[in-house]
């Protein structure tokens with residue numbers, strides 16, 4: 001065996017022994033609350049499509065029309081030949097929804113996070129990050145070359161102590177956090193974070209990936225949910241979860257966006273979002289604002305599912321979002337449960353290390369789940 005293959009094979013064996021090995025599952029047909037996997041219909045608890053818009057005919061139609069009008073690709077970066085009216089419209093819609101001056105769309109939420117963090121802070125600066133932050137935030141922090149310190153998950157006391165010890169040695173300080181934690185479902189303590197940001201003269205970058213379309217009165221996210229605002233807040237999110245398309249965004253002051261347009265490598269040196277993705281995302285945002293009842297249904301489903309788990313005395317991690325996690329002792333146990341549930345018609349992913357410190361089953365609730373989906377699950381789990 002070649003030395004490369006030898007190394008790869010040994011690494012994969014280690015992963016398999018730990019029950020950390022992963023494989024994709026082939027899903028056929030339109031995305032929905034029920035999906036077809038290996039020829040079987042499963043109730044889908046694995047989707048980020050919280051409002052059930054990814055298979056919606058209105059989004060599909062918007063995508064088709066953009067394809068016909070603007071073609072398949074945007075043919076260049078935004079600053080060269082890739083800028084279209086649709087991009088401007090989408091950015092205006094995001095800015096107005098998020099109640100900020102401007103927004104900028106990226107190829108993905110991952111690249112928005114990497115690019116924004118690395119453009120904002122450098123060697124002389126400090127990053128304070130929640131230990132449970134998403135991979136894109138952690139890698140952005142790593143790549144930035146700023147001094148990086150983790151604080152305990154959601155722990156303001158720990159953050160405050162670490163700032164008191166370290167803040168004065170650095171030029172700028174960026175506090176970085178998920179708003180809804182993607183693998184737990186709990187919220188960051190946003191009002192306290194904003195207060196600390198002011199007290200220690202920091203900036204706050206908040207990743208609203210799982211909050212946009214879900215949290216807040218108009219679905220604008222956790223800032224709206226908590227009623228906080230501020231010019232030192234940088235909001236980032238994705239167009240690929242509740243917005244049911246592909247891409248990411250940054251929202252904030254006019255100056256922030258102008259700075260990123262001139263400094264952010266993952267925006268400058270990459271091809272502009274495709275016309276179809278852009279048009280579908282724009283259609284989704286309009287629908288989310290027009291039909292708040294989608295969010296009402298989502299929250300009814302979330303509450304029903306939590307009630308069922310409570311009735312069955314099944315412990316779940318603290319959550320205030322559409323992500324509900326049931327803890328398992330080992331990776332093996334989580335996998336076995338996931339397989340058993342799949343046999344019974346429920347698609348529930350096992351989330352294992354290294355993604356999370358402890359294994360769990362992760363249920364994502366959708367507005368388009370029907371009550372019977374939860375009652376079917378209840379009767380299976382109850383037996």
Ligand SMILES: *Cc1c(COP(=O)(O)O)cnc(C)c1O
Pocket residue numbers: 108109110111113134136178182207209210237238239240247248
């Ligand atoms: C999904 C996710 C991202 C990445 O967004 P993409 O658009 O899928 O690249 C970033 N942050 C968090 C918290 C996420 O859950």
